[in-house]
Amino acid sequence: MLAYILRSLMQGLVVMLAVAFIAFSMFRFVGDPVVNMLGQEATLQDRAELTERLGLNDPVALQFARFVGDAARGDFGISYRQGRKVSALIMERLPATVELAVLSALFAFVVGVSLGVYAAIRRDGWIANLVMSLSLIGVSLPTFLIGIGLIYIFAVELRWLPSFGRGDVVMIGWWSTGLLTKTGLQSLVMPVLTLGFLQLTLIMRLVRSEMLEVMRADFIRFARARGIPERRIEFRHALRNTMIPVITIAGVQLGGVIAFAIVTETVFQWPGLGALFVNAVQFVDVPVMSAYLLFVAFVFVVTSLVVDLVYVALDPRLRTGNPAMAK
């Protein structure tokens, strides 16, 4: 079991390094960092000085090592466009994105699993069929349209909810939270629904198909042959077995919520990291792009590590035996 967790950690590290390399290449080779920082009018001497100071004359391997070292300490350089430290920009916008993403993930997971289980159990019922059809519409609805639609209904027509921004926030240390004020909570509703919706439909469809698969398994048939009540078979025997593959896939998808926040944040003018990133892409602000990429990769690695741990908790085959035996 320890070997299994160590292996996940190693894999995470490899992914981080690979992404760091991409981020580094972007920084080093997309445009000229020196020109980007000083502008076209700088003197040759200024340029040479900065080139030396940034260590751009060193071997590429050394530059990469330095980049990784800096990144590990949270130093991503200076934004070309805003002239501020990228780390400061990120810290400032982190709480908005984290609150939005965590709530959306929670919403998507809880509602998605419940609906998926329902659709699997009442496979031929009309509500289940309706939910399945709606989910297909959901997959075909671009996130930004959901956001626009919600804004039109709840902000423009009904005027129940604010159409943009975070509302009032409260500072807890450096962390700004919207969870403690009425306007903050109101502002969260539509972005959370928008961001969670796609994940919800995906999780729901996944849960349904996995559960139907499990319900065909021999041990379910044997449980039926032993006269175990159907409810118990569904919620005890089938559900837990369903959740094992679901957790793996859904975990990765929920990690993706952070990245999907890009669109939601743009629609609702949410002052988070995604909006920062879209701006960076539009203006080719490479340090911000690199930092954001590393941030998303980090979230992914952490999520998949957590998923692996949940996996161990759910599946006794991983706890007691050799991991290769599971699956």
Next chain:
Amino acid sequence: MSDTTVLSVRDLTVEFVTRRGALRALDQVSFDIGRGEVLGVVGESGAGKSVTGAAIIGLIDPPGRIAGGEIRLDGARIDDLPPEAMRKVRGKRIAMIFQDPLTSLNPLYRVGEQLVETIRTHTSLNAAEARQRAIALLDEVGIPAPERRIDGYPHEFSGGMRQRVVIALALCAEPELVIADEPTTALDVSVQAQIIALIKRICKERGTSVMLVTHDMGVIAETADRVAVMYAGRVAEIGPVRDVVKQPLHPYAQGLMGAIPSLEGDATRLVQIPGSMPRLSAIPPGCAFNPRCSRAFARCHVERPELIRVGSRQVACHLYDGPGAEAAA
């Protein structure tokens, strides 16, 4: 039907509805199983053995359905019971053992949890009593150190040991009938005999009847009291195991037993039945076996043979019906 009959199946017909019409998986199958009796059911795959078992325990998956006939347990019909009533019969009065012990147990729950769950579903025992009962059952099916092993997960047991657990699960509520659907096919050859012996011993001790579905004639010959030979969804021949194995009447049974008595003397030779069993969608008119039968005659192509009594057994073959039947036998 006598008092000692536990299970009585009459004209059982099972159909699978497809878009091109209904396919008959079972066509008017009839047989009885007596108290404490072991009935072997043999036939090629697709002959309807497993479907028969599934129909009795009420677990035919859609689009399959019982289209006719009746199933009686201790004289009372069970094929038309409402789902909840039938669920209470399953595990309590009729139990089933499946082919593959590796997949029959839920991998995420301890063996003991699954036993206790089953015991408590069918009895009024409390948790502690149910656990005691579970340990006793594991001991009875030959699991060493049951008080420790009860807390193991299925993957910690070997294939043979898992099938013992499966048997213990089937016996939780002292059923009157156990349907064992190819219980040893998935096991190592070395373990097969032990498991068969275990089923036989335990059921004998408890007076439990067994319907043993298998395609292994050796197992049948050793274990069963009577044997039913199935072909293309029908019973071809049924009778005491000694008679059917030694001197099968139905040409298919003769082929299945691997030897036909030759006219020249008592020399026997291994034969192979030519051709293969027809698909359900293409069962020929008359006797389903006629395309492969070396002794088929005109009547076999037009008239479906019914089960008729010949001595100690019943056989569905025109050779034993009407004038000239004696000679053929």
Next chain:
Amino acid sequence: MSTDPARTERAPGRLARFWDSDIIWSFRSSPVTVVATVLAVLLVLAALAAPLIAPYDPFDPASLDLSDGFSRPMQPNEITGKVFWLGSDGQGRDIFSAILYGSRVSLLVGAASVLFSLVIGVGLGLVAGYVGGRTEALIMRIADIQLSFPAILVALLVFGVARGLIPPALQEQMTLLVLVVAIGLSNWAQYARTVRGSTLVEKNKVYVDAARLIGLRAWPVMIKHVLPNVAGPVLVIATINLALAVIEEATLSFLGVGMPPTQPSLGTLIRFGQQYLFSGEWWILLFPALVLVLLALSINLFGDWLRDALNPKLR
């Protein structure tokens, strides 16, 4: 399922047999799929024939008349009296025509990027499965990483990098190409996984050795045998990816990093339309959005059916 004897006796013609085959039967018996397919075909045809159908050329500045601006759908303009079926935008541009041309751009980007990712994915999958060893490990590792990153993020990054590399003067005309590459690069991994699996299975079959023995190069033989096997799954992935790619393009354009206003896609039109949402000109947003959703939905429905129909386990 097999045919019953009465049917086989008639020995129907090839067309009749095709009509009666299981896959066509499952198509015929699913009205939703039939409707979706008809709708998808109509939308694609309309997009292809845009110059023939469109009542106006929305991108010819000479034909635009500001007094036609903000005409409501199906109602004569208050000043000029002209009728625009789906209304007009602030510059008097006909929404219906803009949608026709817009879906043309959306579908072009979608189809081209699907083709792009299909070629890359199938190619890499074949190489990974056939060559094995480190090459395989490397390719599949990259595929894993790509799959765990949302497509939209990958596309945004590729787009950003391309912006940094392409001289500003060329950027606008190269946007379409950049989008195709960006979306294509964010979707190849699924093909690679499927094809690799199939290749591994085929590689160990006797005919590959046999081909080598008689001196044939194994490559062509493999391709000949692997490709038909993966055609079904690849087709399913491609169909569903087409819907995804159209949505992805719309999203990028909506974020302002996609098609420029001079060559708008459905996403660009929606981006414009959003500005008018608060002032009541709903038609500028609604109709492009509706077409986008119908396009994605009908392709998805068809893909969903195709997946079930080609998956024998579910039949």
